[in-house]
Amino acid sequence: MPATDEGSINENLVQQISKNLANTRYTFGVSSKQYQTVLEMLKTSIADLEQQKLCGRKNDTSDVENLILLLERELKI
Secondary structure, eight states: OOOOSSOBBOOOHHHHHHHHHHHHHHHHHHHHHHHHHHHHHHHHHHHHHHHHHTTOOOOHHHHHEEEEEEEHHTTTT
């Protein structure tokens, strides 16, 4: 996962995943393989950040929270 020198993920990652989810949802639908792939990328990103946190690597909490909020929003669709 891309990270800055301070250990925080790049804010552009959250925006890019959000844009990709929206694009695949509107183009292919929520049951499409394309949408499910992007959603899985989001889940993987969250899991990676949580693992880094458990290993003691400092992450920007707002980045993790933004990814989790994005996931929760998408799962409600």
